[in-house]
Amino acid sequence: MKIIKVRDLNKVYGKKDNLTYALKDANLEINKGEFIAIIGASGSGKSTLLQLIGGVDFPTSGEVIIDNENIYNLKENPLAIFRRRNIGFVFQDFNLIPMLTVEENIEMPVLLDCRKVDKDYKKNLIKTLGLEGKEDSLPSELSGGQKQRAAIARALINKPLIVLADEPTGNLDSENSKEVLELLKVSVKKYNQTIIVVTHDINIAEEADRIIRIKDGIVTEG
Template sequence: MEILKTQGLTKTYGKGEIKVEALKNANITINKGEFVAVVGASGSGKSTLLHMLGGVDKPTEGEIIIDGVNISKLKEEKLAIFRRRKVGFIFQFYNLIPVLTAEENMMMPLLLDYKRPDEKYMNELIDILGLRDRLDHLPSELSGGQQQRVSIGRALAYKPSIILADEPTGNLDSKNSKEIIELLKFSVRKYNQTLIIITHDLNIASQADRIIHMADGVIVKDEVVR
């Protein structure tokens, strides 16, 4: 079942001689439950695409439809609410709030909506992430791998339809990288979510259902891996 579709997605920065086409006429269809890796050299448009898909940045042209909603037409306030409830973001540098505990960071999307957490679900998620004995710790008291687990917990707290991960293992050693990818694969299977991940690691990309190759803002290849 289709969960995400883009039509003619284009992003341009600047005008005239300084005009840069970061993304050109991207047409993508992704189904619910798919694990999709986006690969390409630096400057190929990977992050621009991810930011468009997550509603972090507005396209210059084209449409993005998630769960039947054309997010490119939403006003900023409604877009922020939709993004918080439907899209989970995981970043390379964790982006945790330093004065909040691990548990408070995980709960942040829910707290912003004044929503009570599903305690059974959150307890299950905490155990899956192996954070039971780290909930009261501040980010500065956690290892890099633990901080990324907290950021995954934050991304999953609202039970989003789509998880967008921008180089989630780029700041981690090989052992932690492998554990984080296994956690992401397990969680999206368990909760039937869709995972779209940007990575330079071809070993990670090879574990995806599909690999989207980008160069100079263009999707040059969209291949099914498994």
Template sequence: MEILRVEHLHKVYENGSSRVEALRDVCLSAEKGELVAVTGPSGSGKSTLLHLIGGVERPTAGAVHIGGVDIHRKTRAGLAVFRRRQIGLVYQFYNLIPSLSVEENILLPLRLDGRRVNRDYLEELLCLLKLQDLAGQLPGMLSGGEQQRAAIGRALIAAPALVLADEPTGSLDRRGSQEIMGLFKIFRQKYKQTIIIVTHDEDIARQADRRVEICDGRLAGAR
């Protein structure tokens, strides 16, 4: 079952007389439960692609369909609600709120959306992330790997169909990186979530079901 379809995506950034084509006619799709790695050199457009898929930025042209919904046809407010409910975002630098506990950070998307907390699912998530004993701790008291696991919990608490991760292991050592990849594989299998990971790490890319490469804003190949 197709969860994601990207059609002829194009993104141009303009600043005065300067014009940069960040993405050029990119088309791709992903199935339910698929783990896809997006690779390519720095500045190739990988993160731009992820931001457009995630609704963080709007394309200059083209469409992004998630679960059959053309997300960029939504209003700004409608897209914000859709993103909270259907898309989980994980970044390299965690972006946790330092004054909130691990549990409060994880629950933030539900609080913002005014939704009821499923305590059974929360406890299951904390257990899978090995954070059950750290739920009351502040982010500053955690290791980098623990903070990234909390960020993953925040991305997954709404049980989104699609999880987008931008260099999620970039700040971690080899052991921490493998732990994070292990978690993504568990969630992909257990919850049938589609996961797209932008990475420079060849070892991480090899563990994906499929790999696509971006070069100079274009889809260079798949293997």
């Protein structure tokens, strides 16, 4: 089943003679449950593609269809709700709120959506991600690996269709990077989610089901 369809996607900056294509005529289809790696040099358009798929930036032209919904046909508020309920984000710098505990950080996306937290699911996530005993800790009391695990739990708490991870191991050592990668792979299998990881690390990319390459804004596979 195709969960994501990217059609003739362009992101252009500048005007007339000073046009810069961050993304050029990108076409891509991703199946439900796939683990996809996006690789390319710095400035090649990796993060741009991820942001457009995630609905956090707007394309110059083209379509992004998620679960049969053309997300850029949605108005601002419906798009925000769709994004919050269907897409989880994991960032390189974790983006945890410093004054909230681990548990509060994890719960935040559900509470922002004015819904009740599934306590059994949250407990299972915390156990799967090795955060038992850290629920009441602040981010400043965690190691880098623990912070990223908390960020992954927060991305998964809404049971999203898709998880988008932008250099999720970029601030971690090799041991923690390997653990985070394994946790993402577990999530694909356990929760049947689609995960797209932007990475500069070919070793991480080779663990994915499929590799998407970007060079100068042009998307290719393999």
